[in-house]
Amino acid sequence: MEILSVRNLGKVYKAAVSHEALSNINLSIEEGEFVGIMGPSGSGKTTLLNMISTIDRPTSGEIRIGGEDPFRLSQDQLAMFRRRELGFVFQSFNLLNTLTVKENIVLPLALDGIELEEMNRRVEVLADKLGITSILNKRTYEISGGQAQRTAVARAMIHVPKLVLADEPTGNLDSKSARDVMEIMDRRNKEDKVTMLLVTHDPVAASYCNRVIFIKDGQLYNEITSGDNQSAFYQKIINVLSLLGGSGHEFSPVRH
Numbered sequence: 538m539e540i541l542s543v544r545n546l547g548k549v550y551k552a553a554v555s556h557e558a559l560s561n562i563n564l565s566i567e568e569g570e571f572v573g574i575m576g577p578s579g580s581g582k583t584t585l586l587n588m589i590s591t592i593d594r595p596t597s598g599e600i601r602i603g604g605e606d607p608f609r610l611s612q613d614q615l616a617m618f619r620r621r622e623l624g625f626v627f628q629s630f631n632l633l634n635t636l637t638v639k640e641n642i643v644l645p646l647a648l649d650g651i652e653l654e655e656m657n658r659r660v661e662v663l664a665d666k667l668g669i670t671s672i673l674n675k676r677t678y679e680i681s682g683g684q685a686q687r688t689a690v691a692r693a694m695i696h697v698p699k700l701v702l703a704d705e706p707t708g709n710l711d712s713k714s715a716r717d718v719m720e721i722m723d724r725r726n727k728e729d730k731v732t733m734l735l736v737t738h739d740p741v742a743a744s745y746c747n748r749v750i751f752i753k754d755g756q757l758y759n760e761i762t763s764g765d766n767q768s769a770f771y772q773k774i775i776n777v778l779s780l781l782g783g784s785g786h787e788f789s790p791v792r793h
């Protein structure tokens with residue numbers, strides 16, 4: 538089943554000088570896929586993710602998530618749609634530091650009026666899978682960056698969304714924690730069939746995906762799919778990145 542469909546998508550930022558950040562983007566993501574988006578700085582990755590997240594509106598074209606066009610919904614319906622159908626993982630974790638780890642994770646369920654017992658049951662199962670059971674009652678300032686990101690992954694998945702969107706989820710992590718987080722996302726994708734879309738500069742993170750889509754200057758540039766061998770896929774990613782070019786920090790240092 539197709540979870541995400543993007544058709545002829547375009548985005549123009551209107552300012553004193555208008556800027557066409559994306560043009561004619563077409564892509565489709567099937568249920569259970571784990572897809573990466575890569576491209577040089579300024580190529581339009583965040584713009585694309587913001588529109589799929591429904592945070593920003595396209596200038597042209599169409600986005601459908603689970604068959605629904607979110608931009609046709611009213612403000613209230615859209616807020617509910619985001620809360621129920623999407624899960625978000627950001628580079629900066631976006632956890633509320635007055636709450637405990639557990640309270641952060643159950644927040645989407647609490648907002649939806651799910652009963653306490655059911656919330657506890659779900660959080661226990663997920664915390665066990667993500668290896669964060671022992672920190673559930675800690676405040677977020679008492680945990681490490683890697684633990685914070687695992688907490689954010691749990692929060693993004695607790696309500697079983699149709700699509701989890703991740704923007705540089707390993708951006709603020711050391712290489713060991715980055716791998717841990719990617720392995721956790723990979724396992725949830727494989728075992729629970731969570732559909733995930735990830736924007737990243739990090740070829741190691743991207744090598745966990747089934748498919749990586751490259752964009753350049755606001756247009757689709759190339760797409761590669763993973764075989765069974767993650768190291769070979771990593772090398773394929775590096776090869777496309779070197780063809781794509783780029784001005785600097787975005788493809789280095791290579792953490793391998």
Ligand SMILES: Nc1ncnc2c1ncn2[C@@H]1O[C@H](COP(=O)(O)OP(=O)(O)OP(=O)(O)O)[C@@H](O)[C@H]1O
Pocket residue numbers: 550551552556557558576577578579580581582583584585787
């Ligand atoms: N709100 C905005 N107003 C005007 N131009 C914008 C706005 N947001 C982004 N842009 C421009 O659109 C282009 C794409 O930006 P975007 O942030 O999507 O790139 P990116 O690929 O995510 O870059 P990075 O990897 O550096 O985060 C850039 O040229 C950027 O300057």
